[in-house]
Amino acid sequence: MSSNNNVACPMDCYDTCQAEYSDGLVKGSKNNRVTNGKLCVNFASLLKQEYLQTAKYNSEDISLEQGLEILVDKLKNTEASRTLFYKGSGNLGVMQSASKNFFSQYGSVLTKGSLCDGGGSAGIEAGRGSVQNPPIQDLIDSDVIIVWGRNFSVTSPHIYNLVKDKTFITIDPIKTDIAKKSELHLQLNPKTDHELALMLTRVTYMNRLDDEEYLEENTEGNDWFFDICKNRPLVSYEVTTGVELNDVYKLFDIIEDKTVSIVLGLGVQKYFEGAQITRCIDSFATFVGIHKQDCGGVWYLSDSNYAYEKQFEYKGKNKKVAIPTVDFSHYDLVFIQGANPVVSAPNTKFVKEGLEKTFVVYFGTTFNDTCEYADLIIPSTEFLSKDDVRLSYGHEYIAISNKVKEASYNSISEYDLANYLIKEFNFESLKDKDEILNYYIENKVEYEKFETFEFIEDVEIEPLYKNKTQENFYLITAKNKLSLNSQFEIDNNVYLNSATNFKDDDKVKISSPYGSAIFNVKINDDIKDNCAFFFAGNRFVNYLTPNKDDEDTFSAMYQEVLIEIELC
Template identity: 70%
Template structure:
């Protein structure tokens, strides 16, 4: 690690985990970080322009930091602990942010379980190979072909993409994304048919003797069962359900035969009730081809970035936990929200907002967001530029370090400071020394052991959306924008439709699902599949349409498990 005291880790929720450095009052991309490679991405640049909260607010009136802490303390002391909810978002993914959980666990708050993001996919991969660890990024660099599956790689992982931008790409996605336009082959499959495509690929691999028998015999269990699933229906039937021509699948196998192949998996494939099964089918196809454990290539998803590290804030407790995908905020007397924006990002916005109105809401974060409208008490968190931290990446193995490069706003408080304040007030044991924690994460190099056995999925029970779809229905799809990150930065609240829908630019429409409805303004874009409704993640109205429910295996959200209808307003 460099001894310079000017390093800045980007705290945002994206694969690259950039590292910047402060030079003469300006932050530039760090050259000592292999992935950042001296360049700042759009999101990091946008973050540096954000206006941070300057003061605490109580019921809309400015108060001092001390006053806000006293109000929080009084509220905690007068509320039954189990009737308080500790709810964290992903506004800051630095490791020090988890320090507050230590207090709320000891205090006895209800916690959340599951994920609004990657839970189903992670559960599917873990079921097959015991952990969710990405291969070293050098294996991506050394691959010949990169299959981008349900992930807009050049937008969501711009630094990683720059390392491999001259490779040959294949994209599998219902939307003609930026990376799809750069790809040799784009398979524009129907939503929630990715598992069928994986089974079809497995069938083709077997017909062309391309399966990796050595890998299967040494590491695989259940491969024959998996293959049997793929051959229990006519090959031609896959063409009708997936929307992918068999001729394109032939072209795909011509392209990948004998090549070193990497698969970049995104969130899009697993935003469904059976998301774990869908992901496990794709990972099983990769194993059938022997893409794991090769000198180059492999499968990348959202890695368990903390794997191999010992938690420095030891958190033990038997706290009640509620699914983050169906949190009933109304059932709590006190809701403490840290770095999150559930009013926009959680499923079924109408129920979320009604629940927030019925509780005492504390918001702790750096900037105002939509959820602050429902907050009784707002406490400013210190800027990431004013606190020490370490950021581990879920996209690659490199870490980013943060030093204090800007003086702290004295009206703000860091997560570590708030946790220690509350621990002391309740006579709980205080946290480990901050520098000790930072030093451990900065200097520890985990042993990322590869799996010993790969368990192929042997049974698939997935209910396709196309079974219930009528000519009046549309599939619902969300994805990241290159100009924003979820509900941060530039707002894009339009709905994007294909021109064949016969709607027009700037039409006012009402979109409805069985969970709710909302009004949108139309933008026509023929990159969208004709039977899809597309919205960018962070669209303030998108989650009025999504299920207030969890997937089958990971207590996680399943945003795309829905069909919608559109009518002119």
């Protein structure tokens, strides 16, 4: 056990908190600029979690040794190509990828794509060449922050605290917490973010707010992009986006002669053409000059592994399946690590039916909804009892997590499990644990500003509003302050505007082409009247979402759906 008492939050959020452990207490580290001595609600909730204490087989308690023996026996008696390795984001430490190395060598089918950020990442990369955020100081030094499709003060409370005195503009269908703190809120219709970006670009050009010399020397395709923007009259953008031109001019009044940052969320890209949508927004940012500033820029969910060598990579020829389309019933054994697909994956009915038809191994720290379908449960060691490094996708700082307490004898870390299985199958050994950890600790990745930006030159996006009627609604999801995905305090309600004529606590049946479920109504006029809003982690919302992948990245497109609501 290390004498160093630093620990890192392993959870899937932007802030990546660093903490200190002392005499059984965990407190925020003042040595970490982002954490700044404070813990967020989710980190505090994590510390209260009840961890799995024993392995289980067919719902009966067994020893860890028995669980590992059963796993080895099943793997040795199952054709590798009939097994699936399915890893979630329950713990984002770098050591969590050790187990993937074993299953890659073994020959399992792996997943590709993302349930989270895939489309948006592809859009950012297409324009800039990589998905790397500017240094956090550039956000701190900007005058105005445009929060686009991200409830910044809720999803990134530590980063928000560094910039909370700035001027904010919010672009979002929902009047979020950050929208209420903003000088201007553009409450656009869902899946019209690209149209708003085109509208903003056109106004930029009309008012000569672009820098022609910069665009000529540092970008490619800006003329093509502007041609797309001017193909429609401004009034048509007003109609489809729901944003009035007067409010667009207010935005430009606020940002005039100011350094600007755009904090871009995941909501804008949860669609079939998510990459194109995000690329349109980033193209607007370049056209208006945000990327040429000495500070400011566009922040998305950064590639935390950018420029690092993957320490567990095994270059095999494993078949890969798109993660949103996975049919679990196609496999004789499914190994699920740190994930809860029964709640988090699209098309819940399809997921459950698939899990019922296969042998499920669940490897994680806590009992979740997916465990109900597990034949074998192997407890993973909690984050306080193993060494790890956490890279951040919200800022450039890494967080070190040292082993500060002894692990339960009935749990095993991801690295130790991989080593155990590798030895049982006589595969190629992993690198030494300390060598891997020291690699990340000793190598600091510096931000590399892109030299040339490539504009999107062709936009082909099928709007949802073309098929929308007065009777159906857009489906919108966002993070809850008191939960993180399917962890902690889960809210299973649907939130509707009072203009819909539904009432508090009405029981409604909500249907889509993919399924239906019963919800309790909560009225909230922060919700646009054409939207039905659900908090992430809602145990029923994914009965409504499509288990299909987007056009570019094999990733989920949860909001590519219109839903119908009727009283029960």
